[in-house]
Amino acid sequence: MSNPTGQPDLFSKFDDVIALREGLLASGVEDPFSLVMERVISPTVAMCNGRETILLGTYNYMGMTFDPDVVAAGKYALDNFGSGTTGSRVLNGTYSGHKDVEAALREFYAMDHAMVFSTGYQANLGVISTIAGKGDYIVLDIDSHASIWDGCKLGDAEVVPFKHNDIEAMEKRLKRIPEGAGKLVILEGVYSMLGDVAPLKEMVRIAKENGAMVLVDEAHSMGFIGENGRGVVEDQGIIDDVDFIIGTFSKSVGTVGGFCVSNHPKFEILRLVCRPYVFTASLPPSVVATAATSIRKLMHAGNKRAHLWENSRTLHGGLKALGFQLGTDEPQSAIISVIMPDLERGAGMWEALLKEGLYVNLARPPATPANMTLLRCSLCAEHSAEQVQTIISMFERAGKTAGIL
Amino acid sequence: MERTEIDTRIRSLIDPFNKKEIAITQETKFTDDLEFDSLTVMDFVAAIEDEFDIIISMNQQAEIETFGQLVDAVTKLQN
Numbered sequence: 001m002s003n004p005t006g007q008p009d010l011f012s013k014f015d016d017v018i019a020l021r022e023g024l025l026a027s028g029v030e031d032p033f034s035l036v037m038e039r040v041i042s043p044t045v046a047m048c049n050g051r052e053t054i055l056l057g058t059y060n061y062m063g064m065t066f067d068p069d070v071v072a073a074g075k076y077a078l079d080n081f082g083s084g085t086t087g088s089r090v091l092n093g094t095y096s097g098h099k100d101v102e103a104a105l106r107e108f109y110a111m112d113h114a115m116v117f118s119t120g121y122q123a124n125l126g127v128i129s130t131i132a133g134k135g136d137y138i139v140l141d142i143d144s145h146a147s148i149w150d151g152c153k154l155g156d157a158e159v160v161p162f163k164h165n166d167i168e169a170m171e172k173r174l175k176r177i178p179e180g181a182g183k184l185v186i187l188e189g190v191y192s193m194l195g196d197v198a199p200l201k202e203m204v205r206i207a208k209e210n211g212a213m214v215l216v217d218e219a220h221s222m223g224f225i226g227e228n229g230r231g232v233v234e235d236q237g238i239i240d241d242v243d244f245i246i247g248t249f250s251k252s253v254g255t256v257g258g259f260c261v262s263n264h265p266k267f268e269i270l271r272l273v274c275r276p277y278v279f280t281a282s283l284p285p286s287v288v289a290t291a292a293t294s295i296r297k298l299m300h301a302g303n304k305r306a307h308l309w310e311n312s313r314t315l316h317g318g319l320k321a322l323g324f325q326l327g328t329d330e331p332q333s334a335i336i337s338v339i340m341p342d343l344e345r346g347a348g349m350w351e352a353l354l355k356e357g358l359y360v361n362l363a364r365p366p367a368t369p370a371n372m373t374l375l376r377c378s379l380c381a382e383h384s385a386e387q388v389q390t391i392i393s394m395f396e397r398a399g400k401t402a403g404i405l
Numbered sequence: 406m407e408r409t410e411i412d413t414r415i416r417s418l419i420d421p422f423n424k425k426e427i428a429i430t431q432e433t434k435f436t437d438d439l440e441f442d443s444l445t446v447m448d449f450v451a452a453i454e455d456e457f458d459i460i461i462s463m464n465q466q467a468e469i470e471t472f473g474q475l476v477d478a479v480t481k482l483q484n
């Protein structure tokens with residue numbers, strides 16, 4: 001619809017994105033951003049756009065979505081507590097299930113406090129914007145997740161980014177912060193675009209030496225990395241040195257929701273002052289029940305963790321041997337990122353894989369670092385060794401079809 | 406440090422990022438004229454921060470559009 005009054009159209013700012021998308025679709029590829037899963041058969045297989053497809057682009061790292069205990073807990077809660085709370089956590093939206101999932105998180109992380117948000121996005125938004133205020137400084141990695149950036153934007157702190165995983169760049173910036181200012185360093189355990197792990201041990205030490213509090217987003221490591229699945233901070237032996245861990249239920253836990261855990265003695269006050277916690281409805285009872293069950297099972301999932309590592313190593317080695325360019329030299333997480341020469345060929349390769357019966361994530365700027373186009377593969381502990389071999393041969397055929405190999 | 410000296414130093418820091426060798430005036434805009442994207446901005450800001458041992462937070466960067474404004478901001482942060 002045109003604009004009859006001749007006033008500026010507020011949507012004209014999206015014209016570049018509209019053109020990019022139209023150009024891509026005009027080349028004839030299936031739209032990578034409107035795939036529909038018609039039926040989900042298991043954590044690793046679904047019917048997508050009418051084809052049976054192996055899922056290699058979900059965040060279902062630990063394959064908990066169809067766990068019988070998890071599903072049963074959800075059904076029980078649905079039957080006994082209803083479909084939703086219709087209220088904020090601080091009013092009528094705290095049920096026993098919400099207290100129980102927070103208890104499960106305290107057990108999982110062996111920490112004093114846990115606070116559950118409606119999504120991980122809101123957990124970052126809320127915690128960051130609330131604790132770093134006017135006159136405080138946030139020092140963060142330039143490749144931080146959108147929810148971290150939005151948390152910075154929502155608050156009033158001075159925001160100082162540094163080059164990805166660059167310890168020296170981070171230290172220099174910390175040392176230049178004016179005397180007496182509050183400091184928050186924000187890091188991620190696993191960066192989800194390339195699947196690389198941060199040198200947290202060094203970074204957290206330096207942050208602490210410079211008087212900063214440290215928040216680590218462990219969205220992509222929970223349940224998998226570290227002996228007890230507590231994340232990269234556990235793996236690198238510094239979990240007691242970080243002030244806040246942010247996480248999500250939307251990946252390894254297999255449902256939806258977000259959280260922050262901490263040992264800070266005043267942590268609980270956040271429940272009253274954190275707006276993205278207060279001014280939104282709490283999670284449905286079935287969701288918190290599935291999350292609590294899943295989290296407690298993840299505490300004892302050592303065998304699954306081992307199998308997921310095996311899958312990650314096999315896929316990384318297989319794709320490397322085929323000649324694909326990967327985001328990391330060694331497998332560092334459950335994410336293996338395949339670097340595409342450009343968006344057009346990336347979309348072509350994505351489509352060729354889909355026709356083979358494989359779903360991966362197509363990631364493109366601005367979500368990606370250095371304007372890269374990536375095919376992100378995320379493995380699941382429920383992928384069998386045979387499925388991983390099938391995936392490698394699908395990549396080989398699609399790579400030839402799409403002219404990447 | 407005097408504004409003129411800061412001006413000169415920043416000019417030499419721009420050089421490696423000024424791919425099209427655009428002539429720099431006080432009014433030259435980083436995004437429109439020099440076509441800096443967000444990655445270039447980060448590297449360029451880091452170079453200035455290291456040269457002058459200062460922090461230019463993103464909040465401050467948002468106020469800086471032109472070369473002249475940058476020189477002013479650095480002059481102020483220096484003192």
Ligand SMILES: Cc1ncc(COP(=O)(O)O)c(C=O)c1O
Binds near residue numbers: 248250
């Ligand atoms: C690093 C990181 N933090 C936070 C989130 C947000 O999680 P959620 O899906 O629970 O909103 C994500 C997921 O997209 C993420 O990758």
